[in-house]
Amino acid sequence: MKEAPQLYQKKILVLGLAKSGFTAARILHKLGAFVTVNDSKPFEENPEAQELLNMGVTVICGRHPEDLLEEGFELVVKNPGIPYTNVLIESAFEKNIPVWTEIELAYLISEAPFIGITGSNGKTTTTTLLFHMLNQDNKHPLIAGNIGTVASGVAEKAKAKNVIVTELSSFQLKGTAAFRPEIAIITNLYEAHLDYHGSIEDYRASKMKLTENQTTEDYFIYNADQPLLVEHAKDCKAQLVPFTLKGRTTTSISADNEFVYWQGEKLIERSKIILAGQHNLENILAATAATLLSGGTKETIIRVLTSFTGVKHRSQFIVEWEGRKFYNDSKATNALATKSALEAFPENIILLAGGLERNHSLEEIRPYMDRVKALITFGETAQRFTAFAEDCGVPIIVQARKMDDAVEKAIKQSDSGDTILLSPACASWDQYDSFEIRGDAFITAVQHMTEANE
Structure with a gap:
């Protein structure tokens, strides 16, 4: 860990504990x-505060004194x-x-050094995929940030040989x-x-802070299919590395319907990549470019892309059983x-959807409901999903109680070649405490049903 003389004997307020506040307070004290x-x-209910007090940190709990x-x-x-x-x-801003x-x-x-990853969608998948690529290439990556590991705690132990792959909100x-x-x-x-x-x-200005201090020695990898990011890149001082799904380019990373290309050369055939979906292809291009710019090898990238099944609860491939493929996308709230x-998935989807009623529109998915062979719906939104699916012309609509019932009914409505997809389009809190618990219930139910029917 580097010394930080600019913080020595400074009077610093850490506001809010949890993991990040506790770690920051401990390091600042150190x-x-x-x-x-x-x-x-x-x-009395705050073990982190109690531990910090024992270290000699001043602790004020139970209220936020305005003065x-x-x-x-x-x-x-x-x-x-x-x-x-x-x-x-x-008040802090008023006092500068x-x-x-x-x-x-x-x-x-x-x-x-840091590699920073942000975006509205795809941060976790890109971060995890990049970490796997660098790790398999012996680049000594560490993973940190919004993905669940406090960045300052990781940085405290990092050495110059490491690189900190950091998901940032x-x-x-x-x-x-x-x-x-x-x-x-x-x-x-x-x-x-x-x-x-x-x-x-x-919101956009906060995201763009990721590149604010970059110089000509650094790299900015961005989605060139979004005009907003293309416009921002014009003001960025770093070397620009755009990625696109709109066809082969010769200067950066790109993809068409058949291949992923690096600087115009074929890198991998798309059909060999396990992680499905156009949105995941964006994540793949970003992670691949970062790996290559970090000195990673094409051989390692290909090995990872032909084995990586996704981040848990995010279009995660679970198993193939009797020609049916099961995917857990419980994070789709x-x-x-x-x-x-x-x-x-172009066709033959058995979609499991439903959950907490927040009166969100379902119209985003209407253009893709012709791919849904059967809808298995559950939770508070079951009736609304039923009416929506009927209006979309989905031929089979079944209501279920909870996840084990939903999976059983999905299997009954499926045939070999179908995709059974949990992608609820709703939060989980009507039946489950988190999307993770909901996704784990799906995985467990799939395992039980497929093993029982072997």
């Missing part, structure tokens, strides 16, 4: 800062989930106190200042998180995500 932690959870910033803090490090409308954050997320701290202390990027990845990837940009950012302009999943 660096010699005067750290105060403020968290809403009561002290806290009168104590002369020089920096605030906030949990990414805390909105910028928070009274203490607004910098507000960071722990991503900035990670950058300051890291001996290893707009929440995290908004709180950066000097952060500079050697390779930056933006998979795509759509409208999202407006309740947090307040406007689409702020809205119609746009389910649209991307349906695009991946």
